[in-house]
Amino acid sequence: MKQIYAFEREEEFVKYRDVTHRFGEKLSEYQAILEQQYDLTELPKGILWTSEELATMFFSNIPIPAYTNKDLIYMSPDVKSWRRILLSQLDGKDLPDVQEFYENYSENQVFIILAHELTHHSDLFLDEFDDESENGIWFEEGMCFYLPRKILLSEKEFNEITNAEIQLFEAFKDKYGKHSLEDFGSLSYQGSLSSIMFDYWRSYLSVKYLVEDRANNNVKQVFNTYHQWDREGRKVPLTEYFGIESLLK
Template sequence: MKPIYTFEIADDLNKYHADITYFHTQIKDFQKYLEDYFQLKDIPNGVFWTSRFVMEEVLEKPVPAFTRDEAIYMCAVQDYWAQYFIALLPESLKDKYTSYYSEHTKDEMLAILGHELAHHIDLFLAEFDEEHPTCEDMWFEEGMATYLPRKFFFDDELFNDIYHLEKSLYEYYLNEFGDLPLEHFTYDIYSHSKEYIMFHYWMSFIKVTQFVSHVDGDVSRLFKLYHDWDTEGRKISLSHYFETHI
């Protein structure tokens, strides 16, 4: 994938070039991993690296990264990412977790670039160009696309740190948003607050991590069950299918 620079201020190219080069160097190994084990065939043509202004005001996206069929779009500004993450922390968790984002924003950005790339593997059932995509398995795709790069790039300690951090956030916001089912993760969430949006991502990552642990870390087995659920006609929810077949 080629880096493509889309900044409204010319000097920003020099400001972020070293970090962008680092991300592209690191993502190559993950790309190979997805090609070898998860049927990554249609690789995006490039990554559009841009600013907060372009992401929010021009592209009008509520999150600082997303993917389309042809390319990935990422905000290149580490300070903005750190602010975005820290702003999600309620006061009761700020003292405990602010330091994580201060120290590991770059790690999280790399994992999120991997997340966007993981969306392109052929093992997921949804297609980018579907006019009216079903959302029954959206939680699984988003959760797995979060799990795979974190498991690949992070050591066990860092992976456990982010798991427990996001589990704490999920449990905190349960009081505000309620105990929603995984299948509540649909495209409708993006019209809500960023806390509500991220609540669904945290929930999906936590549940996927737990399901993977139930199959002794064998992600391929979980994908097989996922496809069995589809082949058998999706008679029950995917989450219930996992619970009854693992």
């Protein structure tokens, strides 16, 4: 993949040159795992490294500076910026453990966000980037969180981010959890970051449950069920097919 730099000032490029190099090397290792085990056959053309401001106001209006399309992954490598953004998820809630976690959000955790975006390019996911269908989109988003976290993080790091998102889910479920998981994104980009991220938290937690509790840590078994749902014509919502309609309510 090409490494493309889009910063307004040369000093920004110099500032982030080392971290983008580290991220690029680590992503190559993760790419090999996806190619060998998770049907990654076609890569995006490149990673566009940029600032939070350009990612969220110039290249897109998505309020989070990491996203992908068929051709490019857009990513801010600024760890301090990510800490500030993710702290805003608390939205005034008194969650000291979560606050401490995001105040010390590591470079490795930021790298996992980049790995998440590459995971979207796996052919194991049924819908293409330009498909209008949104059936089961929660599954893809949840799995794109789960796989890189499970594969690349230490057990301690994995538990830390999982516990943070469990606490966030519990704190906001009464406010944002009234719609079905099948309506993923129905609150997206309409309010605070917590309203946007709520469906991402519960999608991740749902996939984690499916893999670790239902399938005894067999990721491929969960993917097989997902593909069977598709082959049978998607006659019922995916949450119903998996039997998790009432999970995380």
